[in-house]
Amino acid sequence: MADDVSLDLFDGVDEDPAEEPTPPSAPPPESPAPEPRVWSVSQVNRAVRTLLEGSVDALWVGGEVGSWTRSRQGHCYFTLKDEKAQLRCVLWRTDADKLPADPEEGMKVRAFGSLTLYEARGEYQMAVQRLEAEGAEGLWRLAFEKLRRRLEGEGLLDPGRKRPLPRYPETVGVVTSPTGAAVRDILSVLRRRAPWVRVLVRGTRVQGEGAAREVARALDTLAASGRCDVIIVGRGGGSVEDLWAFNEEPVARAIAACPVPVVSAVGHEVDVTISDLVADLRAPTPSAAGEAVVPDGAALSRQLQALPPRLARGLRGTLQRRRSRVDEGMARLRRVLERRIAPPRQAVDLAMGRLERGLARALDRKRVALSALAGRLQALSPLAILERGYAVARTPEGRLLRRVEDFTPGRSFHLRVMDGTVEADAVGPHQEDAT
Amino acid sequence: MTDSQDEAPTLEGRLRRLEEILSQLEADEVDLERALGLFEEGVRLVREAEGILSATELKVEELLSGGATAPFAEEDE
Numbered sequence: 001m002a003d004d005v006s007l008d009l010f011d012g013v014d015e016d017p018a019e020e021p022t023p024p025s026a027p028p029p030e031s032p033a034p035e036p037r038v039w040s041v042s043q044v045n046r047a048v049r050t051l052l053e054g055s056v057d058a059l060w061v062g063g064e065v066g067s068w069t070r071s072r073q074g075h076c077y078f079t080l081k082d083e084k085a086q087l088r089c090v091l092w093r094t095d096a097d098k099l100p101a102d103p104e105e106g107m108k109v110r111a112f113g114s115l116t117l118y119e120a121r122g123e124y125q126m127a128v129q130r131l132e133a134e135g136a137e138g139l140w141r142l143a144f145e146k147l148r149r150r151l152e153g154e155g156l157l158d159p160g161r162k163r164p165l166p167r168y169p170e171t172v173g174v175v176t177s178p179t180g181a182a183v184r185d186i187l188s189v190l191r192r193r194a195p196w197v198r199v200l201v202r203g204t205r206v207q208g209e210g211a212a213r214e215v216a217r218a219l220d221t222l223a224a225s226g227r228c229d230v231i232i233v234g235r236g237g238g239s240v241e242d243l244w245a246f247n248e249e250p251v252a253r254a255i256a257a258c259p260v261p262v263v264s265a266v267g268h269e270v271d272v273t274i275s276d277l278v279a280d281l282r283a284p285t286p287s288a289a290g291e292a293v294v295p296d297g298a299a300l301s302r303q304l305q306a307l308p309p310r311l312a313r314g315l316r317g318t319l320q321r322r323r324s325r326v327d328e329g330m331a332r333l334r335r336v337l338e339r340r341i342a343p344p345r346q347a348v349d350l351a352m353g354r355l356e357r358g359l360a361r362a363l364d365r366k367r368v369a370l371s372a373l374a375g376r377l378q379a380l381s382p383l384a385i386l387e388r389g390y391a392v393a394r395t396p397e398g399r400l401l402r403r404v405e406d407f408t409p410g411r412s413f414h415l416r417v418m419d420g421t422v423e424a425d426a427v428g429p430h431q432e433d434a435t
Numbered sequence: 436m437t438d439s440q441d442e443a444p445t446l447e448g449r450l451r452r453l454e455e456i457l458s459q460l461e462a463d464e465v466d467l468e469r470a471l472g473l474f475e476e477g478v479r480l481v482r483e484a485e486g487i488l489s490a491t492e493l494k495v496e497e498l499l500s501g502g503a504t505a506p507f508a509e510e511d512e
Binding site for chain 1: 460496
């Protein structure tokens with residue numbers, strides 16, 4: 001009923017605004033004034049609201065965000081403004097939850113929605129369904145930066161946290177959509193490079209409402225199985241919104257908490273996500289992740305083939321070194337011995353020299369002394385006395401005959417003169433007292 | 436609970452041991468008898484590692500809720 005009335009009330013306003021408005025059922029001014037028709041506030045607001053909603057299609061409005069608040073129920077209230085005017089806006093929770101981040105005040109945004117009227121206050125406003133920051137990926141970028149800063153503050157992005165991947169994993173875990181291109185790419189690389197490894201897949205949704213939590217749970221489950229040496233988490237390429245789960249906190253936390261190294265491979269080379277930053281290694285694509293986690297089997301086989309000869313060389317080397325070490329030892333021993341023998345030998349040489357020289361000197365001295373003695377002996381020699389004309393008489397037995405009485409008459413004796421001995425006989429005494 | 440490779444040394448374990456053996460043999464910190472033992476062990480490890488690498492079929496399983504595994508059904512295309 002009321003609706004009909006209010007519709008009547010504004011009939012014709014839109015159709016022909018130029019026409020002189022005529023009050024409904026206007027009485028002639030000169031006639032006595034009847035009671036005017038009085039509308040209730042609710043009726044008017046309802047009528048205005050209906051008019052507004054019915055006459056303006058949903059539209060994009062661009063402006064700056066002012067006074068943004070999010071109610072406890074999750075609805076967002078804010079204003080859009082330019083230099084001259086502002087427009088009240090509301091973003092209901094279901095749409096607000098799709099925002100990667102609340103815009104900051106002063107941020108240039110554009111909002112898509114319909115104009116309506118909040119009847120309780122008589123204020124007109126825009127019911128916003130989509131809100132985008134100006135410039136590509138504005139709000140996504142903002143949310144990314146916010147989370148990145150927070151994780152950075154917690155030290156989760158420190159290069160020092162990055163663990164090296166195992167060189168030869170036995171089991172590779174994969175968290176991704178079981179039907180996506182990513183798992184196909186990863187498996188084909190692993191099959192080509194390292195068909196001996198085992199792969200354990202934990203499928204999950206990777207986009208859409210709640211995908212981040214699912215990815216995080218899948219990662220937790222796979223890690224908790226304790227079977228994987230390394231885990232790849234990721235998905236193929238897509239829009240910013242498609243990849244968004246990998247920019248959300250639950251995935252970041254699950255990666256950080258994973259007990260084995262995690263390789264993040266989200267989208268294409270240009271897409272860098274939070275999970276890339278937290279992971280131990282960022283692979284530009286899922287295929288690249290496959291390459292990163294396993295060694296190349298062909299190259300490894302070649303390396304293995306080179307090993308037995310190397311082992312043999314090592315063994316031969318040990319033998320040779322052992323032999324040369326013996327030689328070397330012998331040489332060293334010889335040198336040591338020589339060093340230890342040399343000093344005494346030299347001392348002996350030295351002593352011998354000194355001894356010889358000493359002996360020679362001693363001999364010389366003896367020789368000098370001897371010739372001196374010889375001179376003195378010469379002087380003392382009885383022969384020298386005999387030379388002067390004396391003679392010595394002795395019995396044939398050699399006893400000296402000194403006195404007259406020694407010469408009994410007839411006695412034979414030897415008389416020693418300067419150049420020989422003469423045999424003589426005593427004739428008689430010829431006492432001569434005075435001599 | 437039935438990981439048949441649990442008890443056996445892994446490829447990684449074998450290759451690491453090989454590296455040890457080589458570095459010992461090449462640095463010559465071992466006596467002759469030990470060097471011979473290392474050589475034989477090394478050759479055996481190379482053979483075992485080659486055996487592992489000769490696998491031709493990638494084993495892909497899916498981890499089910501509850502911890503069991505099932506062969507992973509790849510979408511053919």
